[in-house]
Amino acid sequence: GNSVTQMEGPVTLSEEAFLTINCTYTATGYPSLFWYVQYPGEGLQLLLKATKADDKGSNKGFEATYRKETTSFHLEKGSVQVSDSAVYFCALSDPDTGGFKTIFGAGTRLFVKA
Amino acid sequence: EAGVVQSPRYKIIEKKQPVAFWCNPISGHNTLYWYLQNLGQGPELLIRYENEEAVDDSQLPKDRFSAERLKGVDSTLKIQPAELGDSAVYLCASSLVSSRSNEQFFGPGTRLTVL
Numbered sequence: 001g002n003s004v005t006q007m008e009g010p011v012t013l014s015e016e017a018f019l020t021i022n023c024t025y026t027a028t029g030y031p032s033l034f035w036y037v038q039y040p041g042e043g044l045q046l047l048l049k050a051t052k053a054d055d056k057g058s059n060k061g062f063e064a065t066y067r068k069e070t071t072s073f074h075l076e077k078g079s080v081q082v083s084d085s086a087v088y089f090c091a092l093s094d095p096d097t098g099g100f101k102t103i104f105g106a107g108t109r110l111f112v113k114a
Numbered sequence: 115e116a117g118v119v120q121s122p123r124y125k126i127i128e129k130k131q132p133v134a135f136w137c138n139p140i141s142g143h144n145t146l147y148w149y150l151q152n153l154g155q156g157p158e159l160l161i162r163y164e165n166e167e168a169v170d171d172s173q174l175p176k177d178r179f180s181a182e183r184l185k186g187v188d189s190t191l192k193i194q195p196a197e198l199g200d201s202a203v204y205l206c207a208s209s210l211v212s213s214r215s216n217e218q219f220f221g222p223g224t225r226l227t228v229l
Contacts, residue, residue, distance in 0.1 A: 004156075036220075043118065043205065043220030044157070089156050093216075101170065102218065104156030 002027040004105035006090045012111045013080055021075040021088055021108045023064075029095030033057075033066050033073040034102070036089040044089060047075075085112045116140070118221035120206050126227045132194035135224045139188070139208030146183055147218065148191050149205040157205050163189065193226075201228045 007022040025033065032051045036044040048057030053068035062077045073090060087107045093099035119138040127133050139146050144165050149157035160179070162170040165186035174181065178197070183189040193200055203225050207218040 041222065043222045044207075044218075045220065046217045049217070091156070097170070100162065101159055104158070106155050 002031070002092065002094050002096060002103055004090050004092055004103055006088075006105035006108050009087075009107070009109040010111055011108060012113065014113050015082055016079045017112075019075070019077040019080045019084075019110070021090075021110070023073045023075065023090035023105060025071050025073065025090075025092050027071075027092055027095055030068075031092040031095050032099060033064070034091040034093075035062070035064055035073070035075050036091060036104075038087045038089065038107070040086070047088070080110070080112045082112045082114050085110055118206055118208055118219050120204075120221035120224055122224055123222065124225050124227075126229065127196055129198055129228050130195040132192065133196050133226060134190055134192045135204050135206075135226075137189045137191070137206030137221060139206070140219055143208035143210050143219070144186070145209045145211060145216070146189050147205075147207040147209075148181060148189070149207065151203040151205055151223065153202070160191070196226075196228045198228050201226055 003026045005024050034049045035047040037047045038044045048059040050057040050066035053066050056065045064073050064075045087109045089107045090105040091102050094101040094103050121136050146163040148160040151157045161174045161181050163183045166183050181191045203223040205223045207220045209216045209218045
């Protein structure tokens with residue numbers, strides 16, 4: 001079946017470091033891809049998305065590019081802040097359900113130290 | 115604008131007891147989702163509503179779980195009887211419409227502990 005695999009955490013970085021969180025997917029067809037973020041005590045919220053190959057999603061300094069050839073959607077940020085500490089979830093819209101079902105990865109916890 | 119509201123935020127019950135969770139989606143959102151999130155895992159869909167119709171309940175364990183969305187607005191998820199393995203966070207989400215690129219808005223979740 002369709003699935004999402006993301007790098008295990010926790011990831012611990014110092015402030016202003018470069019961030020990469022790897023995400024790869026398995027899907028029949030052409031899913032949309034998402035990154036959601038969950039701050040402590042809050043619900044998940046959409047960070048960025050890409051709906052077709054080679055699209056780049058970006059928001060709040062984060063970006064990710066839909067790479068069909070490598071089935072990847074890695075999340076990057078050039079300079080992280082303490083306030084970026086959260087759990088990040090990679091997700092796809094399941095083509096087998098017409099895209100109506102979202103499949104989430106296990107999440108990657110990020111700690112940023114001052 | 116108010117976000118997705120869930121209550122209670124925390125619930126502790128003995129096994130075999132019933133429990134119910136309530137969700138009020140963002141006003142005007144037609145699609146409502148209930149997810150289960152186990153510790154260290156991503157959310158897994160339990161049921162999806164389009165207005166008051168359950169259009170995908172294939173992952174809902176129907177022997178003990180039930181859900182309703184009367185009038186197509188707020189929703190209740192029930193477990194009866196609860197088992198130890200039901201301890202998890204139950205998330206509610208809503209979206210304006212269903213589409214392959216839709217943004218879902220999540221509530222803070224209800225953390226259930228079954229003793």
